[in-house]
Amino acid sequence: MTDTSNFRHIDVALGERSYPVWIGQGLLDDHARWRSALRGKHVLVISNTTVAPLYLDRVAKGLDGLRWSSFLLDDGEAHKTFANVGLALDALALLGATRDACVIALGGGVVGDLAGFSAACWMRGIDFIQMPTTLLAMVDSSVGGKTGVNLPAGKNLVGAFHQPRAVVADIDTLASLPDREYRAGLAEVVKGAAIGDLPFFEWLEQNAEALAAREKAPLIEAIARKVRYKAGVVARDETEQGERALLNLGHTFGHALETAGKYTTLLHGEGVAVGMVLAAQLSERLGMSQAADTTRLHRLLTTLGLPTAIPPGMDPEQLLALMRLDKKNTAGTLRLILWQGIGKAEIIGGVSDEAVLATIKDALTT
Known part of the structure; x- marks a missing residue:
């Protein structure tokens, strides 16, 4: 029992x-x-x-x-x-x-x-x-x-x-659960903290190795904190008219990466991990956030055993086209979840194709 x-x-x-x-x-x-x-x-x-x-x-x-x-x-x-x-x-x-x-x-x-x-x-x-x-x-x-x-x-x-x-x-x-699938789930835990909970992000940094090792007490704590955060957002915005869209940090990039890989190259959580890094890099490019925030996110994801780079061979133009099909877009313009730093995500409309393409191309060459 x-x-x-x-x-x-x-x-x-x-x-x-x-x-x-x-x-x-x-x-x-x-x-x-x-x-x-x-x-x-x-x-x-x-x-x-x-x-x-x-x-x-x-x-x-x-x-x-x-x-x-x-x-x-x-x-x-x-x-x-x-x-x-x-x-x-x-x-x-x-x-x-x-x-x-x-x-x-x-x-x-x-x-x-x-x-x-x-x-x-x-x-x-x-x-x-x-x-x-x-x-x-x-x-x-x-x-x-x-x-x-x-x-x-x-x-x-x-x-x-x-x-x-x-x-x-x-x-x-x-x-x-295989290790790869377990790690993919940790990406969604990180996402919740990155959106709007800096203290939780700091807790994850302190407990990353224990979570990677599947220690039960910190694992249950991490699950509960993420679920509690999401439950609050859903209660306030059930059908994603506003705040709930923030839960898609990294998803517009991530879904495009999954689709381009025909759902065999990246698991969903892996796509979200790479997508969060790309969203952080785009936020930097737009002058919204600092490189130090991207570095902390990259370090935490790496410690948890998650990918942070676009798989080789993907076409930037195809990824942009797939991103245009995202449900958050309005009137043909890209509407992305970006941030002003850890715990400060926001919905940004009218993001230019040029900025997104430049971010993807830079990521493919570094």
Whole structure:
């Protein structure tokens, strides 16, 4: 059962649609806790072929007495597609899922995004529960209700805001996470601090080696602090009309890098890490920030084992074209999340193509 010594409970405050985020150990086996979020008799567990063999049986034990089935994706960002949403909806139909049914997302960000979008589509919206099994999903994508799928033209261009009923972040699942994926999740932790929490950034600098070594106490603290920060932003700006856009620091660059690499060159967190460095360098170029801030960010990401350079061979013009498809842009002009230094991110509109291209080209030659 749940280890209460490091257990954290954080609420995402959205009135009648508020929900808990539970962080700790043994939570997948704490059936009484998460089953309380189920309202009907039908459950579809969406997972993937890597995660399901490890954890599906543990979740299934908590579904005793319900009518449930599972739908498994192949592993990887390339499978977050409309075709797989269609198959998930077919699975709900075969289950006979009614409007009080629930989808459980057991996996990382790809599973969570596709499961949440499928739940948003079925009968115009049914419940879903996030059970993230990657660090990146625990600290970012499982919280806040963003769901969606990719198109060949770009990442997450189709989606919906659909909040979960609960988030069950069992850190025991991170034991099976490869080092590269674990480090990718740390990029999203750094992002939260870089946006608006200088004391948290300083804490990360002091605890970087312990986090890289997966020490549990600092890991739970880092997850909780990042989730608490994001929960506050989501409560104030659920559908990204203003402040919530700040959570995309590094993402416009990062999504372009992921898409250019056909989702095989960089993991999402790796793209965010490189994207944050590029955003910091662009901020310098525009006279908004100092080189010392970029250096601190670069040093922290490097200590955590994350990439900070654009993969070789990428075309600056292609990256700029992909950045133009970003959802934050307005009226054909680039709208980026930049900063005035650590903890001081802001939304900047009308950024020139020339400044972005120069930043990308400089990064490719250094």
